Amino acid sequence: MFIILSAAIAPGLALFSYFYLRNQMSTEPRRTLFQAFIYGAFITFPIMFIQYVLQEEGVFASPFIANVLFSSTIEEFFKWLVIFVVIYGHVEFDDPYDGILYGASVSLGFATVENVLYLLSFGIDTAFMRAILPVSSHALYGVLMGYYFGKSKFAKNDKATEYLLLAFLAPLILHLIYNTILSFEDYWVYLVAPFMLFLWWLALNKVKLAHQHLVEHLIEQKKYN
Structure with missing residues (x-):
């Protein structure tokens, strides 16, 4: 049991640590991030x-x-709803990169519980494949969702609502493509690898852009201090 739980939880923790440590400009409170993870687990x-x-x-x-x-649709909607209702207006959501962290936290909370239940049902033999596919993909959907939440929260124009919509639609479209690929029983394996590479490239690009927005945000704050 301990081995299965460890194998189920480890990928989510590793992915979250990766995105957390990439934020070198500021440190988000661990308690708030843990709460976001728990919200994702509950849904x-x-x-x-x-x-x-x-x-x-x-x-x-x-x-x-x-x-x-x-x-x-239901998975991405619930994740979007949690971030919008609980996190979006939170005082700790105070810079654009925070969206990345909160999006990843909520998504990995969901993916970790789902992974635990799956491995308890089907055994540890599937742990590696689930770590590189469903757990990773959920984390990357969360990065994309969080990026647009960050864009919406700190938008200086009338695009805040547009970014909120993108925070739902962008990960949903990618999730639909991923699940469609898995539905091709005979040749899904040939399609999922390039899709995951694209997903990683897209998510890391959003992380880079979020860092740029964070730098601009900090520079602007200094002007008014």
Whole structure:
């Protein structure tokens, strides 16, 4: 049991540490980030409950609708909702890079609990593959979501609402593509590798841009101090 739990939790902690340590300009309170992680963990259960009920009731006409369209949408919506309701207006969300950290925290909270439940059900043999695919992809969706939340919070024009919408739509589109690839049973393995490389490139590019926004934000703050 301990080995399974360790294997399930380790990828999420490693990915979060990576994005946390990349922020060299300021240090976000660990307590607030941990709370964001817990919020992400909690939403796993209502999401799974809704998916189970709708599946048992035969609401979905096809597996594609259930496993790709609905699954992607409900997971990204709940993550977006948690950040918007609990984190977006928080006093600790005080620079653009914070969005990256909070987005990753919420997403990894969800991905970690999902990973624990999956490994408890199917065994540790799938741990490595899940670490590099679903856990990593959730973290990267969270980075993208958090980037646009950061853009929205510190927007100086009328684009705040547009960025909020992008915070939901951008990770949703990527999640839909990922789940669609996995639905191709015969050749998904040939498509998922280039997609994950693209996802990492996109997320790291957003991290770099968030750092630039942070520097600009700090310079602007000094002007008024």
